[in-house]
Amino acid sequence: xxxxxxxxxxxxxxxxxxxxxxxxxxxxxxxxxxxxxxxxxxxxxxxxxxxxxxxxxxxxxxxxxxxxxxxxxxxxxxxxxxxxxxxxxxxxxxxxxxxxxxxxxxxxxxxxxxxxxxxxxxxxxxxxxxxxxxxxxxxxxx
Numbered sequence: 001x002x003x004x005x006x007x008x009x010x011x012x013x014x015x016x017x018x019x020x021x022x023x024x025x026x027x028x029x030x031x032x033x034x035x036x037x038x039x040x041x042x043x044x045x046x047x048x049x050x051x052x053x054x055x056x057x058x059x060x061x062x063x064x065x066x067x068x069x070x071x072x073x074x075x076x077x078x079x080x081x082x083x084x085x086x087x088x089x090x091x092x093x094x095x096x097x098x099x100x101x102x103x104x105x106x107x108x109x110x111x112x113x114x115x116x117x118x119x120x121x122x123x124x125x126x127x128x129x130x131x132x133x134x135x136x137x138x139x140x141x142x
Contacts (some may be wrong), residue, residue, distance in 0.1 A: 005032035020069040032077035039081040056112035063108035
């Protein structure tokens with residue numbers, strides 16, 4: 001099963017219409033990706049940033065919004081690794097409203113580029129990360 005991170009919609013996530021303000025979904029994607037590092041790769045994202053000095057800025061993003069979420073709803077963000085390039089990673093996300101029946105709320109993708117935190121210069125994805133992402137991808141595709 002794909003990695004999932006459950007998030008409860010907070011009051012600060014909603015707009016004047018009483019639904020989740022669309023940029024918050026991108027934040028949910030990022031929260032799920034951070035937790036993916038700990039859960040699936042065995043390393044805290046903070047360690048990646050501060051001890052291994054790697055950052056992953058997003059250079060491309062796209063999303064499709066299917067249903068509304070309201071204050072108090074729970075959403076499970078599912079994380080896929082779509083592609084691991086030389087310096088980039090393409091991530092895929094699906095968000096499901098939890099309840100009696102799961103409903104697809106949002107789908108999205110983003111491309112991140114591996115850079116050295118100090119210089120923000122592109123670098124190749126390290127072997128340890130490439131291996132972990134590839135193993136996860138292979139598990140998903142089988």
